[in-house]
Amino acid sequence: MTLVGKVLVAQAGGPTAVINQSLVGAVLESRKFNQITKIYGALKGVEGIVNENFLDLTKETTNNLEKVAKTPSSALLSTRVKPDEKYCAEMFKVMQAHEIRYFFYIGGNDSADTVRIINENALRANYEMRSIHIPKTIDNDLVINDHTPGYGSAARFVAQAFSGVNLDNRAMGGVYIGVIMGRHAGFMTAASALGQKYPDDGPHLIYLPERAFNIDKFLFDVKAVYQKYGRCVIAVSEGIQDELGTPILSKLKGQLEQDHHGNVQLSGTGALGDLLAETIKDKLKISRVRSDTFGYLQRSYLGVVSDIDQQEAREVGEKAAQFALWNNIDGSIVIERTGYYSVDYRLVPLEDIAGKTKLMEDAFINESGNGVTDAFKFYLRPLLGSGFNTPHRLRAPLADKILNK
Amino acid sequence: MTLVGKVLVAQAGGPTAVINQSLVGAVLESRKFNQITKIYGALKGVEGIVNENFLDLTKETTNNLEKVAKTPSSALLSTRVKPDEKYCAEMFKVMQAHEIRYFFYIGGNDSADTVRIINENALRANYEMRSIHIPKTIDNDLVINDHTPGYGSAARFVAQAFSGVNLDNRAMGGVYIGVIMGRHAGFMTAASALGQKYPDDGPHLIYLPERAFNIDKFLFDVKAVYQKYGRCVIAVSEGIQDELGTPILSKLKGQLEQDHHGNVQLSGTGALGDLLAETIKDKLKISRVRSDTFGYLQRSYLGVVSDIDQQEAREVGEKAAQFALWNNIDGSIVIERTGYYSVDYRLVPLEDIAGKTKLMEDAFINESGNGVTDAFKFYLRPLLGSGFNTPHRLRAPLADKILNK
Numbered sequence: 001m002t003l004v005g006k007v008l009v010a011q012a013g014g015p016t017a018v019i020n021q022s023l024v025g026a027v028l029e030s031r032k033f034n035q036i037t038k039i040y041g042a043l044k045g046v047e048g049i050v051n052e053n054f055l056d057l058t059k060e061t062t063n064n065l066e067k068v069a070k071t072p073s074s075a076l077l078s079t080r081v082k083p084d085e086k087y088c089a090e091m092f093k094v095m096q097a098h099e100i101r102y103f104f105y106i107g108g109n110d111s112a113d114t115v116r117i118i119n120e121n122a123l124r125a126n127y128e129m130r131s132i133h134i135p136k137t138i139d140n141d142l143v144i145n146d147h148t149p150g151y152g153s154a155a156r157f158v159a160q161a162f163s164g165v166n167l168d169n170r171a172m173g174g175v176y177i178g179v180i181m182g183r184h185a186g187f188m189t190a191a192s193a194l195g196q197k198y199p200d201d202g203p204h205l206i207y208l209p210e211r212a213f214n215i216d217k218f219l220f221d222v223k224a225v226y227q228k229y230g231r232c233v234i235a236v237s238e239g240i241q242d243e244l245g246t247p248i249l250s251k252l253k254g255q256l257e258q259d260h261h262g263n264v265q266l267s268g269t270g271a272l273g274d275l276l277a278e279t280i281k282d283k284l285k286i287s288r289v290r291s292d293t294f295g296y297l298q299r300s301y302l303g304v305v306s307d308i309d310q311q312e313a314r315e316v317g318e319k320a321a322q323f324a325l326w327n328n329i330d331g332s333i334v335i336e337r338t339g340y341y342s343v344d345y346r347l348v349p350l351e352d353i354a355g356k357t358k359l360m361e362d363a364f365i366n367e368s369g370n371g372v373t374d375a376f377k378f379y380l381r382p383l384l385g386s387g388f389n390t391p392h393r394l395r396a397p398l399a400d401k402i403l404n405k
Numbered sequence: 406m407t408l409v410g411k412v413l414v415a416q417a418g419g420p421t422a423v424i425n426q427s428l429v430g431a432v433l434e435s436r437k438f439n440q441i442t443k444i445y446g447a448l449k450g451v452e453g454i455v456n457e458n459f460l461d462l463t464k465e466t467t468n469n470l471e472k473v474a475k476t477p478s479s480a481l482l483s484t485r486v487k488p489d490e491k492y493c494a495e496m497f498k499v500m501q502a503h504e505i506r507y508f509f510y511i512g513g514n515d516s517a518d519t520v521r522i523i524n525e526n527a528l529r530a531n532y533e534m535r536s537i538h539i540p541k542t543i544d545n546d547l548v549i550n551d552h553t554p555g556y557g558s559a560a561r562f563v564a565q566a567f568s569g570v571n572l573d574n575r576a577m578g579g580v581y582i583g584v585i586m587g588r589h590a591g592f593m594t595a596a597s598a599l600g601q602k603y604p605d606d607g608p609h610l611i612y613l614p615e616r617a618f619n620i621d622k623f624l625f626d627v628k629a630v631y632q633k634y635g636r637c638v639i640a641v642s643e644g645i646q647d648e649l650g651t652p653i654l655s656k657l658k659g660q661l662e663q664d665h666h667g668n669v670q671l672s673g674t675g676a677l678g679d680l681l682a683e684t685i686k687d688k689l690k691i692s693r694v695r696s697d698t699f700g701y702l703q704r705s706y707l708g709v710v711s712d713i714d715q716q717e718a719r720e721v722g723e724k725a726a727q728f729a730l731w732n733n734i735d736g737s738i739v740i741e742r743t744g745y746y747s748v749d750y751r752l753v754p755l756e757d758i759a760g761k762t763k764l765m766e767d768a769f770i771n772e773s774g775n776g777v778t779d780a781f782k783f784y785l786r787p788l789l790g791s792g793f794n795t796p797h798r799l800r801a802p803l804a805d806k807i808l809n810k
Binding site for chain 1: 419443445446456457458459460461462463464465469472473475477478479480481482483485498499502503565566568569570572573575576577578581600675676678679693695696697698699700701702704705706707708709793794795796797798799800801802803804806807808809
């Protein structure tokens with residue numbers, strides 16, 4: 001039986017470069033079905049649902065939707081509200097009042113859980129409604145999915161950034177540390193490896209949250225690379241922690257307190273990189289040590305995007321509408337890799353995704369725990385998309401010396 | 406009379422996205438002249454000259470040179486050595502021994518001074534040699550030049566970054582601070598303004614080294630923007646200083662010491678942004694305040710480049726060879742704007758450029774000293790090149806409320 005009513009789309013959590021592709025995919029696909037009376041977009045995620053702040057996307061031109069699709073960050077804006085059971089019940093009440101029959105929620109594993117709870121509310125109320133979770137996260141940490149929309153573009157930003165800073169470090173010398181997003185999963189940091197082209201290119205060392213970080217081992221690694229190449233480029237996850245799960249930032253803080261007999265102000269985003277740089281200067285006596293924290297550029301930079309990621313983000317939106325409208329089922333869309341490189345999509349139960357975190361598998365991390373394997377590079381490469389830039393070097397021979405023969 | 410001998414090209418100082426275009430422009434143009442016996446490239450700038458570490462670029466394929474031209478950062482590598490008179494005399498001795506008759510040096514105002522001194526050495530030794538300074542700096546701070554090669558691409562990186570982080574801030578709320586390169590001239594920081602599209606877009610506030618920075622005025626500005634838009638995006642130059650020329654970083658450090666009764670570790674690059682963020686949190690009681698320091702990505706990011714900048718960087722290299730080989734004269738190449746948008750090049754005496762710093766003119770800075778004028782935006786826009794991305798917004802109307810009428 002055909003379920004007549006409105007579509008509601010919302011975006012959750014942190015922005016990505018392609019989250020609006022999923023929005024536009026769901027909207028444009030929904031428009032093709034006669035049983036859809038209107039298509040609403042909730043402003044500021046769950047907040048907009050509770051407060052009935054809906055844009056009537058039925059009145060958007062296809063042309064403008066296509067432009068918005070190419071714009072990074074959440075076009076429907078976002079919120080920091082984390083809905084609990086009670087909040088979800090309120091959201092459901094609003095959906096019921098507006099005769100929302102199709103709910104598409106674009107987000108990470110928390111969002112899958114929100115969809116799950118709303119689905120339960122609908123079941124309890126005997127209110128027929130299709131609820132679908134559309135995957136999105138630069139962290140690439142959703143289980144079952146081969147990868148998540150948003151990751152490819154963010155990974156491309158990181159890889160091209162490291163390709164560039166490696167050239168900078170090669171020209172200027174010293175040690176360079178880039179601190180990368182990803183509190184639990186190391187996929188973003190690992191993407192730095194795709195910036196390597198020539199065998200002596202950085203990042204020479206990569207530290208992931210999946211492996212316990214030891215400051216002495218770190219200094220040992222840096223010293224070895226510096227002795228070999230006269231320089232060192234390092235990628236560090238913001239989420240690195242020791243074997244007990246203590247974030248390295250707080251450990252280093254203690255260490256520097258002892259060194260300098262004072263309190264260190266740690267709030268703000270540059271702290272981990274700065275403190276690692278300081279430690280290298282102190283202990284290894286290397287004078288030129290620089291650190292950058294890539295920060296929000298990683299998820300919202302305008303103009304660096306993977307076309308593969310764009311297309312897949314569009315398709316998960318389209319598939320959400322198709323599963324709900326053709327098949328009349330709920331769940332979470334997952335991306336499956338079917339070839340090198342091709343994908344297909346299927347629907348899995350919401351509880352299979354909700355609240356679970358995927359970490360990097362062992363086969364992707366090298367034995368020393370300070371780099372990635374070729375298997376990881378092979379996995380990631382197609383996700384970066386076409387037109388990925390690589391550097392080129394001069395190959396001319398050295399000329400003969402005259403004065404210093 | 407035709408001056409027969411070798412060409413020597415070298416690259417100085419910090420890398421840019423297009424510095425290799427100038428190198429390749431000078432090399433390929435020099436190849437067309439019969440009086441050129443060989444073309445050398447000095448490895449690591451002045452260091453390579455003193456040590457006779459020359460690549461024989463005569464043996465590079467044109468194909469590879471074109472690929473290197475598109476690669477950011479100095480293909481001939483760089484050095485942190487600042488040559489004095491004695492060092493320049495040694496350099497000249499090596500040039501004479503190698504029968505270098507044409508010296509092309511790509512760099513900023515310090516490099517123009519190096520060329521000037523070497524030129525004087527040649528005159529004193531009665532050794533005929535053409536010495537040309539080829540302009541390069543992301544800081545855009547060379548006098549006489551309308552702008553400098555390297556600036557357009559770095560400005561594009563900054564503008565697109567702010568376009569993206571503005572969207573991020575719009576979706577997530579709070580205050581965002583981006584700290585931008587440029588210790589004396591504010592051109593790089595000012596480029597953030599080109600990330601604005603809609604009237605309420607950030608950066609809402611821009612702080613340049615050309616205007617004295619007052620922390621109370623800053624907090625007043627931030628508060629006003631935050632009250633108006635419920636959010637605030639700020640671009641800050643790393644070089645901001647107070648009316649006495651004291652860097653703000655050291656002032657804030659003092660302030661925080663008083664607050665926290667301890668020493669603050671200030672080395673490393675994230676410190677200024679973190680401290681400004683901390684001050685806003687403390688004084689304005691705004692909870693979500695984030696800061697990023699864009700760091701080295703600004704000058705070496707692989708894949709963000711202005712095509713106009715590429716072309717001009719190529720041409721200043723070509724013109725250097727042409728002035729030296731056709732006109733038999735020395736000097737510094739300068740870029741003149743001849744239309745909107747077109748340029749031409751001329752040669753000025755080295756001493757007109759050497760050691761001088763151009764700052765942003767008053768007409769480019771707003772009255773409050775916390776933003777730029779339309780005149781600046783008009784000046785900068787063509788330098789960003791073609792295919793510059795802009796964001797798009799949803800324009801759909803709000804739907805009627807049912808429960809909260």
